[in-house]
Amino acid sequence: MSIELICPAGNLPALKVAVDNGADGVYLGLKNTTNARAFPGLNFDLKTIKSGIDYAHNRGKRVLLALNTFPQGSTWFEWTEAVDQAATMGIDAAIIADVGLLQYASKTHPDLRLHLSVQGSATNYEAINFYRDHFGIQRAVLPRVLSLQQVAHVVANTDVEIEIFGFGGLCVMVEGRCILSSYVTGESPNTAGVCSPAKAVRWQKTSDGLESRLGEVLLDRYSEDEKTGYPTLCKGRFSVGEETYYALEEPTSLNTIELLPEMIKMGISAVKIEGRQRSPSYVEQVTRAWRNAINDAVLNPAHYKVKAESMSHLAKLSEGEQHTLGAYYRSWK
Amino acid sequence: MKLSLGPILYYWRREEVRKFYEQSLAWPIDIYYIGEVVCSKRHEMRFEDWLDIAAMLGSEGKEVVLSSQALLESESDLKRLGKLTGNEIFAIEANDMAAVSLSEDRPFVAGTHVNIYNTKTIDLLVNLGAFRWIPQVEMSGSQIRTLLAGKSCEIETEIFAYGRLPLALSSRCFTARYYDLPKDDCQFKCLEHPAGLKLKTRESQDFLTLNGIQTQSSSVHCLVEEIDDIRSMGVDILRISPQPNGTFEIISIYRKLLDGDIDNSSAKQILKSLSLDKHCNGYWHGKPGMHQYAKESG
Numbered sequence: 001m002s003i004e005l006i007c008p009a010g011n012l013p014a015l016k017v018a019v020d021n022g023a024d025g026v027y028l029g030l031k032n033t034t035n036a037r038a039f040p041g042l043n044f045d046l047k048t049i050k051s052g053i054d055y056a057h058n059r060g061k062r063v064l065l066a067l068n069t070f071p072q073g074s075t076w077f078e079w080t081e082a083v084d085q086a087a088t089m090g091i092d093a094a095i096i097a098d099v100g101l102l103q104y105a106s107k108t109h110p111d112l113r114l115h116l117s118v119q120g121s122a123t124n125y126e127a128i129n130f131y132r133d134h135f136g137i138q139r140a141v142l143p144r145v146l147s148l149q150q151v152a153h154v155v156a157n158t159d160v161e162i163e164i165f166g167f168g169g170l171c172v173m174v175e176g177r178c179i180l181s182s183y184v185t186g187e188s189p190n191t192a193g194v195c196s197p198a199k200a201v202r203w204q205k206t207s208d209g210l211e212s213r214l215g216e217v218l219l220d221r222y223s224e225d226e227k228t229g230y231p232t233l234c235k236g237r238f239s240v241g242e243e244t245y246y247a248l249e250e251p252t253s254l255n256t257i258e259l260l261p262e263m264i265k266m267g268i269s270a271v272k273i274e275g276r277q278r279s280p281s282y283v284e285q286v287t288r289a290w291r292n293a294i295n296d297a298v299l300n301p302a303h304y305k306v307k308a309e310s311m312s313h314l315a316k317l318s319e320g321e322q323h324t325l326g327a328y329y330r331s332w333k
Numbered sequence: 334m335k336l337s338l339g340p341i342l343y344y345w346r347r348e349e350v351r352k353f354y355e356q357s358l359a360w361p362i363d364i365y366y367i368g369e370v371v372c373s374k375r376h377e378m379r380f381e382d383w384l385d386i387a388a389m390l391g392s393e394g395k396e397v398v399l400s401s402q403a404l405l406e407s408e409s410d411l412k413r414l415g416k417l418t419g420n421e422i423f424a425i426e427a428n429d430m431a432a433v434s435l436s437e438d439r440p441f442v443a444g445t446h447v448n449i450y451n452t453k454t455i456d457l458l459v460n461l462g463a464f465r466w467i468p469q470v471e472m473s474g475s476q477i478r479t480l481l482a483g484k485s486c487e488i489e490t491e492i493f494a495y496g497r498l499p500l501a502l503s504s505r506c507f508t509a510r511y512y513d514l515p516k517d518d519c520q521f522k523c524l525e526h527p528a529g530l531k532l533k534t535r536e537s538q539d540f541l542t543l544n545g546i547q548t549q550s551s552s553v554h555c556l557v558e559e560i561d562d563i564r565s566m567g568v569d570i571l572r573i574s575p576q577p578n579g580t581f582e583i584i585s586i587y588r589k590l591l592d593g594d595i596d597n598s599s600a601k602q603i604l605k606s607l608s609l610d611k612h613c614n615g616y617w618h619g620k621p622g623m624h625q626y627a628k629e630s631g
Binding site: 070071072073074076097098099100101103104120121122123124125126127129130131133145146147150153172173174176177178179180182183184185186188190191215217218219220221234236237238239240241243244247248249327330331332333 | 403404405406407408410411414429430431433434435446448449450451452453454456457458469470471472476479480498500501502503504505506507510511515516517530531532533534535536537538540541543548550615616619620621622623
């Protein structure tokens with residue numbers, strides 16, 4: 001038994017280093033709002049996507065296309081066009097969240113493999129089996145909200161492959177069910193493919209310290225000796241009652257590398273690394289560390305131990321240099 | 334247009350819930366959504382208690398819909414959902430695809446937590462039995478208008494018109510986190526906060542409301558000047574989300590507004606005095622949800 005390693009590719013160089021360093025598959029998005037990392041300077045046009053597919057396929061690796069935002073109004077055809085392109089270009093699977101788009105994809109391209117995106121918010125087997133029965137999805141990516149025990153229960157009750165997030169940015173909220181970003185900026189992952197968009201971020205030095213704002217909302221204020229992080233809305237410091245603290249979540253990343261043997265044993269099909277917005281060098285280092293860990297866990301699950309240097313290396317790559325097991329570890333909740 | 338009362342999103346004591354619905358009968362509410370949507374640990378009201386309330390309201394000629402829990406994580410969550418969808422009298426508001434799945438043979442309401450952003454999704458849900466839908470609160474008025482003009486099926490539309498916005502769900506309980514308690518031993522602290530816990534920025538701006546695993550806006554989404562626009566696009570129902578005090582007065586203001594018995598500015602003034610916090614309406618206008626757009630008079 002093993003587990004597939006799915007790595008992020010924000011551009012062609014990242015795709016190549018992911019493939020070279022042991023990813024079984026990479027996922028990417030187009031240069032428009034059809035995916036949840038619609039950042040300037042990121043993602044693929046048709047030419048680079050073709051090169052990426054060739055590069056991965058020549059090395060026996062897969063390419064998954066994220067079409068994981070929700071089509072709205074008159075722009076519906078942008079999404080269906082993207083599905084059509086995925087089917088004709090030789091993409092190995094489309095990762096989709098929207099019910100209408102899943103129906104289009106399954107009817108128009110019955111041979112196109114479909115994965116339910118994490119933005120589809122399926123946290124239980126009834127929901128996953130619904131998507132299977134209606135659209136023939138073959139894999140579901142679980143929101144980062146279940147404990148490992150709950151994940152095992154899902155796996156045991158569906159024949160749909162299960163993919164979970166293993167490393168990278170930690171969504172505190174159920175993916176697909178958080179509109180905090182549009183409440184402040186007008187743009188959310190569901191509608192615009194962005195969370196806490198960079199264009200709404202403002203840094204300002206004041207007599208109270210360095211301040212980060214999203215839109216008009218003060219997310220945090222840092223003293224000289226404090227490390228700053230990207231001002232993601234749910235990771236700011238706020239006041240509740242008399243206390244000022246990280247009321248929702250600390251600026252921390254997810255890292256489940258120590259759970260690999262358990263994940264493999266319970267039959268999880270794939271582990272996903274978050275971070276299409278990160279650099280090729282980041283993708284390279286994280287992919288390599290995870291490839292090695294998966295190999296160790298498969299070869300010798302009973303004596304699996306994450307090497308201390310590997311752990312500290314991953315920690316350095318993490319947001320705020322902190323990491324957590326997130327909801328997989330029940331007491332996080 | 335009809336008026337509906339959304340499910341109580343906060344955690345109130347059983348007796349308070351009963352009293353709330355008994356008193357509500359004196360007010361012009363056409364449709365009731367009842368049940369626990371937010372947290373599986375909230376046990377003051379059992380399934381049978383909700384059915385009692387439903388029967389009481391139903392016998393007064395009210396339409397009653399049972400709202401399903403939005404975040405389903407465990408087998409016991411699914412079992413409870415099965416009880417809800419298995420009831421043979423009342424329709425359910427599906428707030429997760431599992432609920433859509435379990436109620437497939439029966440009519441249901443596609444609730445606020447089912448992501449519907451386009452006509453294809455609506456058409457599909459209608460085929461599965463949806464007779465009504467509530468657009469995601471982040472959708473703008475013009476998006477909803479486009480969608481309603483483009484759909485090829487019959488379905489009622491209900492707009493979240495008044496209340497704090499449901500912005501996010503997590504498996505983490507933020508109320509328990511505030512008290513430094515694990516979620517498994519939360520001591521039901523939500524009971525101490527019948528309108529949630531206010532979260533402010535470090536410059537004391539009211540920002541969010543913590544309600545267990547749910548994060549709401551602090552501002553109250555309040556559509557008043559938008560009513561003509563809403564009416565003209567063929568919306569059937571306006572939803573008012575309950576708060577601990579003043580809910581029924583708010584409902585009656587909306588009834589008067591819809592019947593032309595009160596003008597917009599007077600309605601707004603009264604609603605302001607009844608609201609938990611300042612108003613916002615940005616989402617309707619395609620802007621950040623927390624913004625407030627006012628038609629300047631004169």
